[in-house]
Amino acid sequence: MPTEFELCPKRMIGGNHPCFFIAEIGQNHQGDVEIAKKMIKMAKDCGADCAKFQKSDLEHKFNKRALQRPYNSRHSWGKTYGEHKQHLEFSHDQYRELQKYAKEIGIFFTASAMDEASMEFLHELDVPFIKVASCDSNNFPYLTKTAKTGRPMVVSTGMQNFDVVRQIYKIIKEHNENFTILQCTSTYPLDLKDVHLNVIKTYQTEFPDIPIGYSGHERGINISLAAVAMGAKVIERHVTLDKTWKGNDHEASLEPSELVELIRSTRLIEMAMGSPEKMMLPSEKTCHDKLGKSLVAKAAIPKGTVLSLDMFNVKVSEPKGISPENMDKLVGKKINVDVAYDDAILDSMIED
Numbered sequence: 282m283p284t285e286f287e288l289c290p291k292r293m294i295g296g297n298h299p300c301f302f303i304a305e306i307g308q309n310h311q312g313d314v315e316i317a318k319k320m321i322k323m324a325k326d327c328g329a330d331c332a333k334f335q336k337s338d339l340e341h342k343f344n345k346r347a348l349q350r351p352y353n354s355r356h357s358w359g360k361t362y363g364e365h366k367q368h369l370e371f372s373h374d375q376y377r378e379l380q381k382y383a384k385e386i387g388i389f390f391t392a393s394a395m396d397e398a399s400m401e402f403l404h405e406l407d408v409p410f411i412k413v414a415s416c417d418s419n420n421f422p423y424l425t426k427t428a429k430t431g432r433p434m435v436v437s438t439g440m441q442n443f444d445v446v447r448q449i450y451k452i453i454k455e456h457n458e459n460f461t462i463l464q465c466t467s468t469y470p471l472d473l474k475d476v477h478l479n480v481i482k483t484y485q486t487e488f489p490d491i492p493i494g495y496s497g498h499e500r501g502i503n504i505s506l507a508a509v510a511m512g513a514k515v516i517e518r519h520v521t522l523d524k525t526w527k528g529n530d531h532e533a534s535l536e537p538s539e540l541v542e543l544i545r546s547t548r549l550i551e552m553a554m555g556s557p558e559k560m561m562l563p564s565e566k567t568c569h570d571k572l573g574k575s576l577v578a579k580a581a582i583p584k585g586t587v588l589s590l591d592m593f594n595v596k597v598s599e600p601k602g603i604s605p606e607n608m609d610k611l612v613g614k615k616i617n618v619d620v621a622y623d624d625a626i627l628d629s630m631i632e633d
């Protein structure tokens with residue numbers, strides 16, 4: 282059962298592989314292909330693994346009345362929600378153009394498939410993996426079809442409860458081994474009290490055979506770094522060229538300097554995570570030589586004495602003697618030399 286898999290060609294995730302960064306461009310391109318390209322380049326320059334968009338087929342994602350509802354928001358690009366979303370939607374040709382550009386500059390390219398038609402388009406486009414946005418993770422027929430394509434999947438779980446997440450896992454697992462589930466809260470921007478990083482632990486315990494990740498909508502990078510320290514293997518964050526731009530997501534997005542710092546600090550954390558095994562390390566020898574404690578004689582111990590606990594002090598000694606954790610093992614053993622008060626007790630002084 283894999284806890285790691287190949288999410289993109291030659292890029293494994295999970296296990297001890299570096300955390301995978303999805304730069305969620307989403308709709309922060311303002312509906313402009315040139316801005317979208319600048320953002321792909323920015324994601325690449327900042328060290329992200331993948332530039333991601335959101336692909337919708339509006340007639341498939343929304344019903345008529347949802348498209349016709351007025352969208353009176355300072356973030357709106359049209360009078361109705363449909364007009365607004367249409368402004369932010371790239372055509373199939375534009376997707377091909379962006380995919381080509383991402384390939385030229387060397388960054389993985391994909392999108393969230395916001396409905397079945399978009400999923401089929403992305404499958405045809407041969408994206409490395411399909412992102413399932415939170416709003417589709419309880420759309421089980423869509424989930425089954427997506428899983429059956431055999432493409433790796435990254436599945437967000439905002440707006441869901443744990444019972445649904447268990448079903449998500451089961452449904453995908455039946456058809457596809459290569460998926461990761463992300464903890465996510467769908468609030469923009471996300472308040473710290475609603476982050477619930479501990480859900481990452483719940484997922485790790487409940488789904489030990491898949492990598493777990495985090496998709497964040499909070500401000501700044503600290504929470505995502507904490508997710509990394511908890512073992513998140515995929516981090517998705519919205520990115521922007523300017524947080525003050527019009528649009529629902531810019532405020533909770535990372536500007537380039539933050540994305541760079543997030544990735545840089547993640548690599549440091551990954552290095553520092555190290556091994557779960559506790560041992561004294563070679564690098565600790567200097568400190569141990571200088572300050573590690575030993576057993577010393579509390580009073581002079583004549584040769585032939587049978588040792589008992591009341592005969593020992595624990596001090597930094599010269600030379601270094603027997604380690605204090607071995608004190609109990611000496612009880613009942615004989616000393617084979619005269620030991621002066623305050624002298625270190627050495628292994629060679631103890632009778633076999």
Ligand SMILES: CC(=O)N[C@H](C=O)[C@@H](O)[C@H](O)[C@H](O)COP(=O)(O)O
Nearest residue numbers: 307308356414415416467469529530
């Ligand atoms: C749940 C979901 O799809 N969330 C997405 C991903 O995080 C968001 O980018 C939304 O598309 C965005 O916030 C919608 O904003 P508006 O409603 O102004 O187009």
Ligand SMILES: C=C(OP(=O)(O)O)C(=O)O
Nearest residue numbers: 335393414415437465496
């Ligand atoms: C909504 C999306 O993601 P999330 O649910 O992870 O925020 C998305 O990928 O479009």
